[in-house]
Amino acid sequence: MWRRVARLSSLIRSSKASLSNQIPPANGLQILEAFSTEIQKSAKGRNHHREKPPFITFVLGGPGSGKGTQCLKIVETFGFSHLSAGDLLRKEISSNSENGAMILETIKEGNIVPSELTVKLIQREVESSENDKFLIDGFPRTEENRRTYERVVSVGAEPNIVLFFDCPEEEMVKRVLSRNQGRVDDNIDTVKKRLENFNALNLPVINYYSEKGKLYKIPAVGTEDEIFSRVRKIFTSLEVLSMLSPQFSIPIGVIWFTLTNLL
Numbered sequence: 001m002w003r004r005v006a007r008l009s010s011l012i013r014s015s016k017a018s019l020s021n022q023i024p025p026a027n028g029l030q031i032l033e034a035f036s037t038e039i040q041k042s043a044k045g046r047n048h049h050r051e052k053p054p055f056i057t058f059v060l061g062g063p064g065s066g067k068g069t070q071c072l073k074i075v076e077t078f079g080f081s082h083l084s085a086g087d088l089l090r091k092e093i094s095s096n097s098e099n100g101a102m103i104l105e106t107i108k109e110g111n112i113v114p115s116e117l118t119v120k121l122i123q124r125e126v127e128s129s130e131n132d133k134f135l136i137d138g139f140p141r142t143e144e145n146r147r148t149y150e151r152v153v154s155v156g157a158e159p160n161i162v163l164f165f166d167c168p169e170e171e172m173v174k175r176v177l178s179r180n181q182g183r184v185d186d187n188i189d190t191v192k193k194r195l196e197n198f199n200a201l202n203l204p205v206i207n208y209y210s211e212k213g214k215l216y217k218i219p220a221v222g223t224e225d226e227i228f229s230r231v232r233k234i235f236t237s238l239e240v241l242s243m244l245s246p247q248f249s250i251p252i253g254v255i256w257f258t259l260t261n262l263l
C-alpha cells in the first residue's frame, strides 16, 4: 500500500514538475483515476499481479533426504520456482543483514530460526515472483512455523500439496557428511541435532498434512533418477487432472495418485 501511495505522490510530483517544464500535466481526473486504480489493486491484496492464488507445494524430509536435489528436477520439468528456506536464511547471513549473526548461530546449532523471520523471507519471494507455482523447500519445520505462515500469509496460506521424502537416518547422515558444499551444519554433531529436531518438531507437521489428505510420501532411497520417477508421477497425475491450478481440491489428486499406483 505504501509503495502505491509513494507512486501516486510521484505522479503528483511529476505532474507539478511538468507544469514548470511546459509538458502537459496530468490533470485532476487522471490523478483521481490513478488513485482509484492503485486503491483497487491494494484492496486485492499484495498479490495484485495474480489472477488466482499460486500453487504451493511444501517439500519436507530430514536433513540430506534429497529435497533440494529433487526440487531442481521438478523446476526443470514442471516449471516451478524453488524457494529453499535454508538458502534464504543463508543469503541473509552472507548479505550481512541485521539478523545474520543470530541466523548463523542457530543454523550452526541445528536449531530453528524464529518463524516470523523465515515467513517474511518466503513471503517476499512469492510476492515478487511472476510465477504461479512454488516449491517451498524445508519449511514449515515446526507446528509453530506452520501456524505463523497461515496467520501471516494472506494468499496461498494452505499448501496445495506436501511432498515428504522418506529416508532412513543412516542414509541421510551418510549423504550430509559427504555433501562437501562447505555448509557450517554439515558435521556429525549438528546433524544429530537436526535429526532430533526433525523427529520431534517436523514429523508432527508431516502428520498434520497427512491427516488433511495433502501428503505424498516418497521413498527417498535409490538413485536420484529413480526417486524423480516417483516424483514425476505425482506431478503428471496432477497435470492430467488439471490440478496444477489451485482452484481444485487436492484430496481428489491424492486419491487418484494412490489408485493409479495401486492398480
Ligand SMILES: Nc1ncnc2c1ncn2[C@@H]1O[C@H](COP(=O)(O)OP(=O)(O)OP(=O)(O)O)[C@@H](O)[C@H]1O
Pocket (backbone or CB within 6 Å): 061, 062, 063, 064, 065, 066, 067, 068, 069, 070, 086, 138, 175, 176, 178, 179, 180, 220, 221, 222, 223, 224, 227
Ligand atoms: N538419491 C540420492 N542418492 C545419493 N545421494 C544423493 C541422492 N539425492 C541427493 N543426494 C546427495 O545427498 C546430499 C544431500 O542432498 P540434498 O542437498 O538434496 O538434501 P536436502 O534434503 O536438501 O538436505 P538439507 O535439508 O540438509 O538441505 C547432496 O550431496 C546430494 O548430491
Ligand SMILES: O=c1ccn([C@@H]2O[C@H](COP(=O)(O)O)[C@@H](O)[C@H]2O)c(=O)[nH]1
Pocket (backbone or CB within 6 Å): 063, 084, 085, 086, 087, 089, 106, 107, 108, 110, 111, 112, 113, 114, 118, 137, 138, 139, 140, 141, 145, 185, 194
Ligand atoms: O524453515 C527453516 C528452514 C531452515 N532453518 C535452518 O536452516 C538450516 C538449514 O536448512 P536446510 O533446509 O537444511 O537447508 C536448518 O537446520 C535450520 O537451522 C530454519 O530454521 N527454518
Ligand SMILES: [Mg+2]
Pocket (backbone or CB within 6 Å): 067, 068, 084, 086, 138
Ligand atoms: Mg536442502
